[in-house]
Amino acid sequence: MQPTPQDVILETRDLNMRFGGLLAVSDFSAVFPRGSITGLIGPNGAGKTTCFNMITGFYKPTSGQVVFHGEEVQGRPPYALCRAGIARTFQNIRLFNNETVLENVMIGRHLRQKTSWLQTLVFTPASRREEKEIRARCMELLDVVGLADLAGEKAASLPYGAQRRLEIARALATEPSFLLLDEPAAGMNPQESEDLMGFVRTIREAFGLTILLIEHDMKVVMGVCEHLWVLDYGQTIASGPPEAIRSDPKVITAYLGEEQPHA
Ligand SMILES: Nc1ncnc2c1ncn2[C@@H]1O[C@H](COP(=O)(O)OP(=O)(O)O)[C@@H](O)[C@H]1O
Ligand SMILES: [Mg+2]
The missing domain is CATH 3.40.50.300 (P-loop containing nucleotide triphosphate hydrolases)
Structure with a gap:
């Protein structure tokens, strides 16, 4: 090569x-x-x-x-x-429509999570701390794309342009x-x-x-x-x-x- x-x-x-x-x-x-x-x-x-x-x-x-x-x-x-x-967005927007704006970004971030799924399941202090950090980091990303005020809204309720920016935030969450x-x-x-x-x-x-x-x-x-x-x-x-x-x-x-x- x-x-x-x-x-x-x-x-x-x-x-x-x-x-x-x-x-x-x-x-x-x-x-x-x-x-x-x-x-x-x-x-x-x-x-x-x-x-x-x-x-x-x-x-x-x-x-x-x-x-x-x-x-x-x-x-x-x-x-x-x-x-x-390598992260991407899709031509046909792919969001979890029934999840909130914040949760959609957190889904991207979980790919970077250090604690195992078992730790998350039993809510160890480490996993709880990490979850809090993830939440904070994802709020920062929503701020970057101008959607922080809409963090608690369902993804489906956003106008089209905002949904595209949300997809970008989710992609950014994967670092x-x-x-x-x-x-x-x-x-x-x-x-x-x-x-x-x-x-x-x-x-x-x-x-x-x-x-x-x-x-x-x-x-x-x-x-x-x-x-x-x-x-x-x-x-x-x-x-x-x-x-x-x-x-x-x-x-x-x-x-x-x-x-x-x-x-
Ligand atoms: N999974 C697939 N199965 C069969 N044909 C496909 C598939 N994906 C894309 N194509 C075909 O490949 C060509 C290029 O498609 P695509 O890459 O989507 O084009 P563009 O994004 O430039 O509009 C098209 O003719 C499309 O129909
Ligand atoms: Mg295309």
Whole structure:
């Protein structure tokens, strides 16, 4: 295996995902420098979420490698990759609707819990102390995403944009080093999308993250990403800084008939 440069936190090498006769992702090879914000864009059905699913362990790639911190991790289950520091949000929000906002974040945090489930069950002083710490830390995270006032509300009662931010808080609770956001601005109003750009930059700094996001809102993509990868029918048709991508004829053609990549 070729060594990955020190400043690259995650790298994909010739990732392929086949579903029967459909090659949903073909030879996806990308590098993600530590501390970067990268965008993965392309028309509907291009294979973006499938890339996320392979990187986060929800799909086992048909072939190819995911190298994280210099180690091959492809095919490991999602919880193992999450423990290793890869966290994500979902295109279709996945929250525990009947649990409170705070409980939804605590679910993420429990992955980092030190006391065993048995200790938790019998409520030892250690587990009680840890539970208190978890609760406090999760309240801090809710504050970061601007949802602290709603901690006691049921997750389902939140407006769409707030549910997306709650998912981000839950992902942050797992203490990731690499965060994948699948269409974080979907369902947000223009003001919320605008705020999201600043928010993504803030959490990158505050939590020392490397971020990969899928997004259709070109204003968000162009505003926050330092580098873009463009997929079309599973193929990587372009990669580069946003300014170059915006004027790339292949990218413009891929978007014709869908939405124009305008900033
Ligand atoms: N579990 C699956 N089984 C079969 N086909 C799938 C599965 N997941 C995704 N696909 C197909 O792979 C292609 C890429 O899908 P997806 O990665 O969701 O695209 P995007 O996120 O870019 O819109 C689509 O044609 C989709 O129907
Ligand atoms: Mg998708």
